[in-house]
Amino acid sequence: MPTLETTVDGIKFPNPFVIGSGPPGTNKKVICKAFDEGWGGMIAKTVSLDASKVINVAPRYGKLTGVNKKEVFGWENIELISTTPFDQWLDEFKAIKDQYPDHVLIASIMEEYNKDAWCEIVERCEAAGVDGLELNFSCPHGLPERKMGAAMGEDPEILEEVTGWVMAAAKTPVWAKMTPNVTHIEDPTRAALRAGAHGISAINTIRSVIGVDLKTLRPMPTVEGYTTPGGYSSVAVRPIALRMVMEIATLIREEFEGSRTISGIGGVETGEDAAQFILLGADTVQVCTGVMKMGYKMVKPMIEGLLAFMETHGFETIDDFKGHALPYFTTHADLVARQAKAQAEKRAAVAAKAAAKQAEREGITVDDKWDGDDFVQQSDDLVSG
Numbered sequence: 001m002p003t004l005e006t007t008v009d010g011i012k013f014p015n016p017f018v019i020g021s022g023p024p025g026t027n028k029k030v031i032c033k034a035f036d037e038g039w040g041g042m043i044a045k046t047v048s049l050d051a052s053k054v055i056n057v058a059p060r061y062g063k064l065t066g067v068n069k070k071e072v073f074g075w076e077n078i079e080l081i082s083t084t085p086f087d088q089w090l091d092e093f094k095a096i097k098d099q100y101p102d103h104v105l106i107a108s109i110m111e112e113y114n115k116d117a118w119c120e121i122v123e124r125c126e127a128a129g130v131d132g133l134e135l136n137f138s139c140p141h142g143l144p145e146r147k148m149g150a151a152m153g154e155d156p157e158i159l160e161e162v163t164g165w166v167m168a169a170a171k172t173p174v175w176a177k178m179t180p181n182v183t184h185i186e187d188p189t190r191a192a193l194r195a196g197a198h199g200i201s202a203i204n205t206i207r208s209v210i211g212v213d214l215k216t217l218r219p220m221p222t223v224e225g226y227t228t229p230g231g232y233s234s235v236a237v238r239p240i241a242l243r244m245v246m247e248i249a250t251l252i253r254e255e256f257e258g259s260r261t262i263s264g265i266g267g268v269e270t271g272e273d274a275a276q277f278i279l280l281g282a283d284t285v286q287v288c289t290g291v292m293k294m295g296y297k298m299v300k301p302m303i304e305g306l307l308a309f310m311e312t313h314g315f316e317t318i319d320d321f322k323g324h325a326l327p328y329f330t331t332h333a334d335l336v337a338r339q340a341k342a343q344a345e346k347r348a349a350v351a352a353k354a355a356a357k358q359a360e361r362e363g364i365t366v367d368d369k370w371d372g373d374d375f376v377q378q379s380d381d382l383v384s385g
Ligand SMILES: Cc1cc2nc3c(=O)[nH]c(=O)nc-3n(C[C@H](O)[C@H](O)[C@H](O)COP(=O)(O)O)c2cc1C
Pocket: 020, 021, 022, 023, 045, 046, 075, 077, 079, 080, 081, 082, 108, 136, 138, 139, 177, 203, 204, 205, 232, 233, 234, 235, 237, 265, 266, 267, 268, 286, 287, 288, 289, 290
């Protein structure tokens, strides 16, 4: 019987399904609900020292649906980080860890470009008992106006410096969460890992405009007639997330001796989706929008789906198949060369078969070809007419 238990950066997860930072981890009540339903871990909604600067609007979500208007492929949000005061969060972290000492609670943190602020938020979250930290270098809207979130994630130099501050202060494992809104995900990844981050979380949302309302002619989500570009998530982003996880895993293998970890995020809704992220090098997977669409109970079929996949292939642990698909990426030129070779081999095999058939049709002309088993047939073949 396979097991989903896995230890990542020293943290023991009962399964690799972690709730990604966002509404599903926005207070103690919902975090406890997630633990009760069987989630392997929880990244709380991103906190900052001064929540009074965080002001949300409504509406702040937009959906991209299929023709039946029911199936949701894409989801845009212009939501900011947590509006809950930091002290209240610290009380909730403590209370959650008191109630669920064996469950994994990771704080997602974000601050301005200020060393003291980063050190303070790290130390106070850790003092409240969290098991690890995720650095939000990736929120694509609102916060970049204050040089936070993606503004840092898009600048490898600043990201490396800030991660360095955190690593000097932190005692628990640290994951740096990447923005996909960069040309090469390797650049910020390398910067975070060079500064000592234990792991990389990827991806946050992709900068987007979900659509334009054809009645009002205004872009959505429309707030007092206006909008601002937001962050795109859900199943539509999964192929992009898979590509970036593959690139991050390749970099970790090539430049960091495989010694860092990955939490794969983006459009995960099933155990099979999770299997694909793990096959490309992820240690855990995170789910955010999926929970907003389907509720906390979705983790049960996800667990069953991943176990069934492992049983089919005879894998006992997550490590048995982590990164299994990575060696099968190559250049397009190499694909062309491999295909030319395969086609040449196929043609040679067809030609050899045809030659053998032709030789058969020509009949026996040398005595060596007589065969005991086909003797009568061979004799008949030599009969004229
Ligand atoms: C409504 C909403 C709010 C989010 N808030 C945060 C946040 O506070 N901090 C953060 O790091 N990511 C946040 N995210 C990003 C998610 O954690 C995740 O990286 C992204 O949505 C892709 O995963 P998904 O397709 O499973 O949602 C948010 C996503 C959504 C949809």
